[in-house]
Amino acid sequence: MKLSLATRIFLGYAVVLVTFGAVSLFSVAELHRNQLEIRLVSQGYLQLSQDAAALESFHTNQEKDTERILEEPSAETRRGFIRLARLYVPSLMTERLREAQDRAREVRGLAPAGEVRFVMDLESRLAELSLRAQSYGRAAEAVFTVLAREAPAPDEVARVGAELRQQETAIGRDIRFLRAVLNNRIRERVDGAEERERRTGLAIITLSVLAIIVGLVATAWSARTLRPVRTLIEAVSRIGRGDxxxxxxxxxxxxxxxxxxxxxxxxxxxxxxxxxxxxxxxxxxxxxxxxxxxxxxxxxxxxxxxxxxxxxxxxxxxxxxxxxxxxxxxxxxxxxxxxxxxxxxxxxxxxxxxxxxxxxxxPPRPSLEPTDVTEVLASVLDFSREELERAGVEVVRELSPANPRALADEGQLRQVFLNLLRNAREAMLDGGRLTITTQAHAREVEVSLRDTGHGMSEAVRAHLFEPFFSTKEDGTGLGLAVCQQILKAHGGELSCQSAPGQGTTFFVRLPRA
The missing domain is CATH 3.90.20 (Hemagglutinin Ectodomain; Chain B)
Structure with a gap:
C-alpha cells in the first residue's frame, strides 16, 4: 500500500499518541482499581471488623454480668440484676447483629466479583450468630426465671447455668472466629494491594519507557522520511551554482x-x-x-x-x-x-x-545519392596501392559483404578517404598495418581506418579538426577540417580515437540510403 508523506508522519505520531494514551488509561484503570480496593477495605471489612470487635466486647460484658447474677447471694439484688439484664441483653445483641448484617449486604454491593463469595460467607456466619443469639436469649430467660425465685433449687440453677455458659462459649468462639477471618482478609487485601501497587508502578514505568522509545522511533522515522527534502534542497543549491x-x-x-x-x-x-x-x-x-x-x-x-x-x-x-x-x-x-x-x-x-x-x-554542395561505400573505398585503395606499398604499409580489408549503401557524394567521399589514407601513411613513416573496416548499422554506415602509427596525445586530439592546426612541418592544417566539413554537409560525422604509442583510428559515419 502506497502511503503519502503526510499520512506516514501522521501514522507515526498517531502511534505515539496511542501509546501514551494506553499508558494513561492503564494508570487510570489501576488507580480506580486501587481506589475500589481501599474503599472495600476501609468502608467494608474494617467496619465489619469493628462490628465484630464490638460484638465481642458486648458478649464479654454479658458473660461477666451472667457470672455476677449467678454468684450474687442476695435474692433482692439478684432480681434487680435480672430486671436490668432483661431490658438490654436480648435487644442490644440482636440490634448489633442486624447492623452487622446490613453492613455485610452493603459490602457485597461494593465487593468485586472475586469477593462476593467471601462476603456471602460472612453473611451466613452473621445469620448463624443471630440464631445463636436468639437461643442464648431463651437460655438467659430460663436462668433469670429460676434465679428470680426466693429459694432456687441448686441443681436446677447449675443445670440452666451450664446451658447458658455453653451458649456463651459457642457465641464467643463464633465471634472471635468471625473477627479473625475479617482481620486475615483485611491483611490479605492490604498485602495484595501493596503488591499490586508495586507491580503497577513497575508496569507504568516500563510502559512509559516503551512509550518514550516509540516516540523516539517515530521521530527518527519522520526525520528519515524528511531527510530527502534536505538532500533535495542541497541539490537545488548545486544546480543553482551550475552543477x-x-x-x-x-x-x-x-x-x-x-x-x-x-x-x-x-x-x-x-x-x-x-x-x-x-x-x-x-x-x-x-x-x-x-x-x-x-x-x-x-x-x-x-x-x-x-x-x-x-x-x-x-x-x-x-x-x-x-x-x-x-x-x-x-x-x-x-x-x-x-x-x-x-x-x-x-x-x-x-x-x-x-x-x-x-x-x-x-565548399561545393554535395549531390547526395545512394552510394556503395565499399566500392568507393575499394576504388580509392586500388588507386593508392602503389603509394602505400612504397611506404611499407600493409592494408587489411575487413569490408562488410552486405555492401551497405549511404547517401553521399561519391567525389567528395573519395576526397575524404584519400585524405585519411594519406594521413595514415604519413603517421607510419617506418611502415605498418592499416586495417579498414566497414559496418552497417540501423541508421548509418560506419567506416573505420585503424593504423599502427605513433598515435597522438589527448591535447593534440582536442584540436585535430581545427583549421590550420597541424603536427606536420609542411602541413596546412586544412585536410581534416575540410573532411569534417564535407561529412557534416552529408549529415555524417568524423571522429577519432588515439593514444600515444597505440595507433590512431578514424571513424567515418554516413547516413544510410
Missing part, C-alpha cells in the same frame, strides 16, 4: 521520492541541454572561425592564384627556351634546369594550397 550532475537516487513511492526522481530527470535533462548548448556553441564558434578563414582564404587565394598562374606559365616558357639555349658548361645548364624545376614544384604546391583554401572558403 547539473546532482542526482538524489531516492527510492520509494511517496511524494518526496517522486519529486526526487523528477528532480533527477530534470538534472539529467539540464545536463544534456548544457552539453548540447556547449556543443552548439563550439560548433558555432568553429563555424565562425571557418567563415572567417573562408573569407580570408578566398581573398588570399584570389590575390595569389592569378600571379601563380602567370609565374607557372612563364616558368614553362623559360623551360622551353632553355631547351634551345647554350651554356658555358653542362653544369650551368643542369643547375638552371634544377632551379626552374624547383620553382615549378613550388608553384604547383602553392596552387594546391590555394585550391584547399578555396575549397574551405566555398
Amino acid at each position: 547539473y550532475s546532482a542526482q538524489l537516487g531516492v527510492a520509494g513511492e511517496d511524494e518526496v521520492a517522486v519529486l526526487a526522481r523528477e528532480f533527477d530527470a530534470m538534472a539529467r535533462s539540464l545536463q544534456a541541454r548544457e552539453a548540447q548548448l556547449k556543443a552548439q556553441a563550439e560548433a558555432l564558434m568553429r563555424a565562425e572561425q571557418l567563415a572567417a578563414v573562408g573569407r580570408i582564404s578566398a581573398q588570399v587565394a584570389h590575390e595569389v592564384r592569378n600571379p601563380l598562374s602567370s609565374i607557372g606559365l612563364n616558368v614553362e616558357l623559360m623551360q622551353d627556351a632553355f631547351a634551345h639555349a647554350t651554356f658555358d658548361s653542362p653544369a650551368e645548364a643542369h643547375e638552371a634546369r634544377e632551379i626552374l624545376g624547383a620553382v615549378t614544384r613550388e608553384v604547383d604546391r602553392l596552387t594546391e594550397v590555394t585550391e584547399q583554401y578555396l575549397r574551405m572558403a566555398r
Whole structure:
C-alpha cells in the first residue's frame, strides 16, 4: 500500500499518541482499581471488623454480668440484676447483629466479583450468630426465671447455668472466629494491594519507557522520511551554482521520492541541454572561425592564384627556351634546369594550397545519392596501392559483404578517404598495418581506418579538426577540417580515437540510403 508523506508522519505520531494514551488509561484503570480496593477495605471489612470487635466486647460484658447474677447471694439484688439484664441483653445483641448484617449486604454491593463469595460467607456466619443469639436469649430467660425465685433449687440453677455458659462459649468462639477471618482478609487485601501497587508502578514505568522509545522511533522515522527534502534542497543549491550532475537516487513511492526522481530527470535533462548548448556553441564558434578563414582564404587565394598562374606559365616558357639555349658548361645548364624545376614544384604546391583554401572558403554542395561505400573505398585503395606499398604499409580489408549503401557524394567521399589514407601513411613513416573496416548499422554506415602509427596525445586530439592546426612541418592544417566539413554537409560525422604509442583510428559515419 502506497502511503503519502503526510499520512506516514501522521501514522507515526498517531502511534505515539496511542501509546501514551494506553499508558494513561492503564494508570487510570489501576488507580480506580486501587481506589475500589481501599474503599472495600476501609468502608467494608474494617467496619465489619469493628462490628465484630464490638460484638465481642458486648458478649464479654454479658458473660461477666451472667457470672455476677449467678454468684450474687442476695435474692433482692439478684432480681434487680435480672430486671436490668432483661431490658438490654436480648435487644442490644440482636440490634448489633442486624447492623452487622446490613453492613455485610452493603459490602457485597461494593465487593468485586472475586469477593462476593467471601462476603456471602460472612453473611451466613452473621445469620448463624443471630440464631445463636436468639437461643442464648431463651437460655438467659430460663436462668433469670429460676434465679428470680426466693429459694432456687441448686441443681436446677447449675443445670440452666451450664446451658447458658455453653451458649456463651459457642457465641464467643463464633465471634472471635468471625473477627479473625475479617482481620486475615483485611491483611490479605492490604498485602495484595501493596503488591499490586508495586507491580503497577513497575508496569507504568516500563510502559512509559516503551512509550518514550516509540516516540523516539517515530521521530527518527519522520526525520528519515524528511531527510530527502534536505538532500533535495542541497541539490537545488548545486544546480543553482551550475552543477547539473546532482542526482538524489531516492527510492520509494511517496511524494518526496517522486519529486526526487523528477528532480533527477530534470538534472539529467539540464545536463544534456548544457552539453548540447556547449556543443552548439563550439560548433558555432568553429563555424565562425571557418567563415572567417573562408573569407580570408578566398581573398588570399584570389590575390595569389592569378600571379601563380602567370609565374607557372612563364616558368614553362623559360623551360622551353632553355631547351634551345647554350651554356658555358653542362653544369650551368643542369643547375638552371634544377632551379626552374624547383620553382615549378613550388608553384604547383602553392596552387594546391590555394585550391584547399578555396575549397574551405566555398565548399561545393554535395549531390547526395545512394552510394556503395565499399566500392568507393575499394576504388580509392586500388588507386593508392602503389603509394602505400612504397611506404611499407600493409592494408587489411575487413569490408562488410552486405555492401551497405549511404547517401553521399561519391567525389567528395573519395576526397575524404584519400585524405585519411594519406594521413595514415604519413603517421607510419617506418611502415605498418592499416586495417579498414566497414559496418552497417540501423541508421548509418560506419567506416573505420585503424593504423599502427605513433598515435597522438589527448591535447593534440582536442584540436585535430581545427583549421590550420597541424603536427606536420609542411602541413596546412586544412585536410581534416575540410573532411569534417564535407561529412557534416552529408549529415555524417568524423571522429577519432588515439593514444600515444597505440595507433590512431578514424571513424567515418554516413547516413544510410
